[in-house]
Amino acid sequence: SHANGMSDIKWYTPTRQADGSYTVTVKASDHENANGRYEAQVFYIDARGQKRFVQKAFVERNDPSKPTGVISITNNKDSGTFDVVISDVYSPKGVRTVQVPIWSEVDGQDDIRWYEAVRQTNGSYKVTVQVANHKYSTGIYNVHLYYIQNDGSQIGVGGTQTNVTLSEPKADLAITGLNNATGSYDVVISNLIAPRGFKEVLVPTWSEKNGQDDIIWYKATMQANGDYKVTVRSSNHKGDSGLYNSHVYLVDNDGKYIGLGGKQATLDITKTQGTLTIANNDKNRGTFDVLITNLTNPSGISGVVIPVWSEQNGQDDLVWHNATKQDDGSYKVTISASQHKWNSGKYIVH
Incomplete structure (x- = not known):
């Protein structure tokens, strides 16, 4: 030169x-x-x-004597974030790192954070800013741009502002898995948007019968796909049949309850059902098995009891046998004649 x-x-x-x-x-x-x-x-x-x-x-x-950089910002009010992209990054002394201090106008610079932008494949630099890191402030944010040059010195390049807004909490609600035999249904909360964050999702539920005397506040559980779900069982609501109300509330980080809507479901509670079968009648040992399959009860099942007696002498040999639950969900009990005075002939099983 x-x-x-x-x-x-x-x-x-x-x-x-x-x-x-x-x-x-x-x-x-x-x-x-x-x-x-x-x-x-x-x-x-x-x-x-x-x-x-x-x-x-x-x-x-004739290169410029001052560093250059173009700042562009994309807001996402649903996620509570905005992206800062810096293109045309240049400094005569070279650029070691790109620094982006950001703060909201609320309460001055009490929420200022210095971000280091990440270089992208196209040569630009990017920072994703979460409003959660800035006290969930809305309104004007200040975005400044600095370079750390190859000699270690810091130099200011420019700055801009962006107006941040946040969506109100919302979600899609659905009733799924309604089963009259078990007296249950699921409340599914999907596509939940809460840019200010939240503590939990609650689902108060009650039957129309006798007002809200059976109301229960269920805590929804997050699923692998990001949905939230509650299973409502009539057994928790006095076994009531008919119309059920399920409302959904978001509890925010300040403990405030925010309503997201509600759904109704109708449960036509069926009676207890099951199939009783006699198997393995062994006359040599004097035993037989009682099998109960396809057993359903809307109020749930805590145990199965089988009263058995022989026809001889009425019910003088009546025994209430406790059936044992099997791996496949069925129940079984083995009856021995020794428990019934060794009577032979017909046995009554209920």
Whole structure:
């Protein structure tokens, strides 16, 4: 460069191109980042190894003396975030890191945070800002831009503002898995949007029978897919049949209850059902098995009791047997004649 005399001279070996021409790429960083006029001279080496001057050319380099960077912002009011993207990142001294201090206008700079932007594949830099890190403040946010240059110095590049708004909490509600046999249904809360955050999701539920005398506040459980779910059982509501009301509330971080809506479901409670089968009647041992399958009860099942007696002498040998639950959900009890005075003949099983 002419700015540095010949102190930054560098001899390049050009690369031959397919069309027979030769090219070389010159970087200002290899010449002390000098501005102004650059001079390029072309020599060739003859057969005797002597350098022969051919021609020279000049080019002007007028890079800006100040660093540059373009800030663009994209807001997402549902997630409570905004993206800060910095493009055209440049500094004459090079850029080691891109620093982005951000704060809301609420209460001055009490929520200021310095973010280090992450370089993207297209050469731009990005920071994703969560309003949760700024006290969930809304309104004007200040976004400034600094570079840490290659020599370790910090330099201000620019700044801008953005107006942050947050969506009100909302969700989709659905009744699923309604089962009259078990007297139950599920309340599913999906696509929940709560940019200010929340502590829990509550589902108060009651039957229409006798008002709210059976109301229960259920705490919804988060599912693997991000939905929230509550299973309502009639057994928790006096076994009532008919219309049920389920409302949904969000409890925010301040303990405030925010209504998200409600759903109704109708349970037509069925009677207890099951299939009773006699199996493995062993006359040599005097035993037989009682199997109960397909057993349902809307109020739930805590145990199964089987009264058994022989026809001889009425119910003088009546025994209430406790059936045992099997792995497949059925219940079984083995009856022995020894428990019934060794009576033979017909046995009554209820």
